[in-house]
Amino acid sequence: MTSLHDDTIFALSSGAGVAGVAVVRLSGPNAFPALEVLTGKKNPEPRYAALRLLTDPENGARLDQALVLAFKGPASFTGEDVVELHLHGGRAVVAGVLDALARMDGLRPAEAGEYSRRAFEHGKLDLTEAEGLNDLIHAHTAAQREQALRQMDGALRDLYEDWRARLVGHLAHLEADIDFPDEDLPEGVAGAVRPNILLLREEIAQHLVDGRRGEALREGYRIVIMGEPNAGKSTLMNTLARSDVAIVSDEAGTTRDAIEVQLDLGGFPVRLIDTAGVRESQGAIEEEGIRRALKRAEEADLRLVLVRADDWPVIPASMEKWLDEKAMLVITQTDRTDMFHVKHDKLPGRVSDIAYVSAKESHGLDDLFDRIKSHVREAMAPREAPSLTRVRHRRALEDAVGHLMRFDGNAGFDAVLAAEDVRMAARSLGSITGRVGVEDVLDVIFFDFCIGK
Structure with missing residues (x-):
């Protein structure tokens, strides 16, 4: 497979610290050759685990007896050739392997979120799925976990892509009407598709009226204790938190x-x-x-x-x-x-x-x-329809609604402007999943990821 990147990245993908097992992941064109250098043997067949002795190629020192796996791109998480080294989780073991990898040509430590970003760039994830993965990594409560898994499964992507596809279909008719006007339709195609577009606008608007449900679940439901001095705020805070977190004084x-x-309140996160x-x-x-x-x-x-x-x-x-x-x-x-x-x-x-x-x-x-x-x-509480989970999504949807409101004013008046309004609305929806216009937000989205993800 042709990679979008010439370099190969590596990182500890499991949590830092002493553990029974630590997983180091490599991704890129030099992942397979690096594994052969570490083991001195032919790599195992893709997706088959093998026990291998890892040695430092520079001095021959033994590093670990590890379980190794190879995943041939594009059938991997990132879409590139990927190697996983399942090591014993001692600090010296992990440090020795990472140090040996750092001295190999063509390899470098991964940056935060780089694996997920490569997965997005290779079409393995859209942006909503990548954000769901990040939310899953940082989930503290059962409800947060469920929302993140739902987003990772593509619930938001399917909803937004359905809206975008419907707009693109209407846009095709509008542009055809501009190039090949139909004299049998006195209102033109813009008038004919207008009810469908307005119905779609209402669907998006209703999705926005959710009381910040998804965002509150992701960030934590904010409960503020307020009152005049000596009303018992700090005492109540300590009681609800079951801890002396606030100083109590007369x-x-x-x-x-x-x-x-x-707090975790019945599986829901509360601040x-x-x-x-x-x-x-x-x-x-x-x-x-x-x-x-x-x-x-x-x-x-x-x-x-x-x-x-x-x-x-x-x-x-x-x-x-x-x-x-x-x-x-x-x-x-x-x-x-x-x-x-x-x-x-x-x-x-x-x-x-x-x-x-x-x-x-x-x-x-x-x-x-x-x-x-x-x-x-x-x-x-979860609803049947997926909830939007980020301010980025909300702003893009609000932009789409704004463009479709302008379409309503231009339909039947200026076909070219009406078509442009629909095109911009579709573009706003596409920016949520990453289909269009996202280069300026990619760094922001993946910045919050852990190293190794």
Whole structure:
């Protein structure tokens, strides 16, 4: 097979550190010759494992007794000739093999994401599948794993490529109408295909209205704890995180910056964020902490707005603006007052839920935890249609919708402009999977990959 690259890359593809087995992978035109140099024997048949003694070609020192495999391109992960060395996982073994490979002509250490990028360049992966692979490597929860596997299986690619193919089909008719106008159609072909294109635009628009479901699952559902000083934010943070991550004190203004903890809530990733108490600031540092707190509140998927029981039902003025559909009102320190005084049936504003807790007496905490889990499940439970998982996808889809809105205005008015609008929409969709116009984003996409992937 003719490779797109003249050099051969190598890297430790398994995790660093001591392990029972470590896998070193080579990819490129010199992978097979390098294996013969290391073993001094003819390579095994492709896809057949063989036990081989690896030696340093420079001094003959024994490196390891390893299991080796060869994969002939294009039937390999990268589409190139690939060799895998399954070594014993000691540091000296791995270091000796990598050092021997580094001294061979035509070989060099791989950069982050280079194996996956070569797989993309050889047509083994599209960009959504490559991104799914990266998400799978970094998955912390069961839900993240499932979403990544679904994307790796091509669920997003199939959806976006179907939309793109339909647009290309409509574009062919529009261009034919420009070159060979049909006098029997008073509206022209643009008018005839307009309903189908608008239907497609609506499908894309509906896909965008997902509440950031896929992005929240990939990045973590953001729950921000906010309230006035001494409302019990840090105490609640420590209780929910089951760890002393925030300093608790009766002194107002103790928390000056946002403190974030990653949680696995029923298989879903959650980013729990404690923020500075909101009040008239007592200095420049506290003012900056409050500014950051309010910024986190704006970005939150769910806000836990804390109000002390002895203040309730009065809502502090600084908290009123945050009581919307993304807020859960949490009445804290209920041990300080009579619960008859605390309980109220009517929710203020548009808040989605209310809970009553006392961290001191461990009252209401299980109920609060269950309510939070219910919000998280409702927001991130998988749907039948695949969810978009990245801002890059969202922007490209928004661009496609914008082009199709312009098409609607140009259809029946200017056939050339209408065709160009559809062409640009198809191009926006193609940029998601990597069919067109992605050279400027490839470095960004593969930068986050691990070395060896």
